[in-house]
Amino acid sequence: MDVKRIQPDAGLAERLMNDLALLAEPSFKEYKTTEYIVAFLKKTGINPSHIFETGCYGTLDFGAEKTVAFRSDIDALPANPDKTEYKHLCGHHHNMTALLLLLEAVQRSEVKPKVNIRYIFQPAEEIVSGAKFMIEKGCLDGVDCIFAAHAENEIPMGKLGVKSGPCMAGSHHIALTFTGKATHAAMPHLGNDVITAAADYITKAQMIVSRLKDPILPGLISFGSIHGGSADNIIPDKIELKGTFRYFHSEVKDTIEKGMESLASGIEELYGVKIEIDIKDGTHPVINDPALAAFICDIADENSLPRVPFDKASLGGEDFSEYVRLVKGVFVWTGANEHGNHPPLHSGDFYVPTPTVVASADMWIKLAYSIDRYFG
Template sequence: MSARLCSRIETMLPRVIETRHYLHQRPELSGQEEETAAFVARRLADLGLRPRTGIGGHGVYADIEGRSAGRTIALRADMDALPIQEESCLPYASERAGVMHACGHDGHTALLLAVAEILRDEMRDHDGRVRLIFQPAEETVGGALRMIKDGAMDGVDCVVALHGWRHLPLGHIGLRSGPSMAGAGVFDIEVRGRGAHAAYPHLSADPIVTAAKIVLALQTVVSREINPIEPAVLTVARMEAGTAYNIIPDVARLAGTVRTLTPETRDRIEAVVRRIVQGECAASGAVAEIAYHRGSPPVINDARVVALIRRAAVEAVGPDAVSDLVESSMGAEDFAYMIERAPGAMFRLGLGDGPAGHTSTFDFDDRALGVGIEVMCRTALLYLAHGLAPSAPAT
């Protein structure tokens, strides 16, 4: 299978690259992936598969059945783009103003379509089922959960995803067991005081001063409330108040994000944020409304699935190109919801040097596509043949 697989990937790569460029030119924002989903569904149907559409919004999934019943592994790719104006000057740059594939989801989608084509044929010699999941709305968090509610993970025994990664050499594979990516949350705080003329501050309950105190106090949440060995981030990213230079307003607003690697730290930070906000407002004669929105939980990779991917990756690229990641990423991924439903893991596919993700000049390096395809295919077939080992050491 090894030589045959490599030869097939090499032959199909020009088409895979063409597909990625097509998708890159036609990005769609989270929740608006109608054309992308239709394109994916057509390609799956052309392979003789029966795609299910409208799953969790614009989600699509399809099953590839083996010769007889067995285990089911799901392979997931995300499809949505970001609200960024592309400035790459690429010949296949985004045709849509203010929208671009700045996180590599065009690469993820094109790659998984290629995996579908290969596994459609390989599954004739294997038992079990491969489920191909094309997910909408990863960037806004919620697409995975909505797909799960619509049945995309029903009957799945194992789930695997990848993410293109700038911080790894081109074509290398990065693996980490346990917490791999952070859980995310956002908060909106409205501080309601009492406005007055700026020349008579004693008549006010100044919401700007109170909001400023809250911002400063929140800087102590991670440093004084969280165990130093537990990574966490709390950032106040927006502050709004007032309309004139001589009027103390009635209201000030704050907004920010929280990133954590464990559910316990996540719970603790929310409780402390609420305590600080209410305490500062009580001391200043103001009142507050807090909207604390929990996003996706941390991505906690199953060590057994990581061991499976490691075996596939070593077969594909050799041991020298497979790395154990020392640090978790404080970025968030709603793939976390899927691995709450079945043992799973997300691995990182090295894109080498270049503009970072979520910037206006980012591009998924086409040279990494073949490695991603091969590791995904090998992982699926190894799982169907052997399942998961009873246990594996964390890395």
């Protein structure tokens, strides 16, 4: 069979993208989005075996020995400070549409893939909780490998970017509370200057990644929130500091965590303050399976699907990592850069052109009909 003859429906792609964009909802509140997905699947003759309050999954069972999973996240991001409006500023409507187009094309075709297809519509990626939820509900049971696609503003529109090995970073959260004795700003010696202590901590934390870890291995510490104080002439008794750190290798994670604990002890002694530090796990690194990544590139080339050499890892986090810790998988980027200066992900102006989602769906179709060759 010439798999090139099975094509995604471009007109349907645009309609799905527009519909899903209008339904954008927050994590674990994707009620209308889930209803829309389930209704579309049933209209195409697919009945999901597992439908939750938000999210669903199921299997197109063709009696094959192997089962291949395709995952899409379904939640959106707040579009204003008070979180009363949500938009797909990370392009999850693209991810949903690409997977729906794959399923529609398989249903439409008289020839079926030689593998079973597990489809996963996952809630709550943006709060890195949805993958664990779906795994607990059994979405990976019997799955041999898994794939996901995501729009990328740095890649030309419609071209694929497939990276082997480390793809997205482990992302963990830091919260520190500095407490001391408040005092007049003109008499700092009579209290404990928690503001200066926090500022010193922020500055010295960068020495952890520049001097304590192996410089060959990537790592990053960033602080995005600092709160405290009520007047310009009062040194407060408490400062709250929040941030994140990123890594690809476990030894870097260990170095950063130990370094932050040691730094807190030193700052406490120097300034006479008390520091409570809370480090919470977010996501693990996304590590693309090298053999599967190479196979995807081969399939793309065989089917004349445009792609770019892509060896750039992202320090962004993705809970797709939870899946690839359990089964082999690949996270694929699809170019959304339409005019050479595309708005970045998570920005208010970010959008996904229709050719991007058509390219993703086309890749999934070609992969679904060829992946049996990978298993031999």
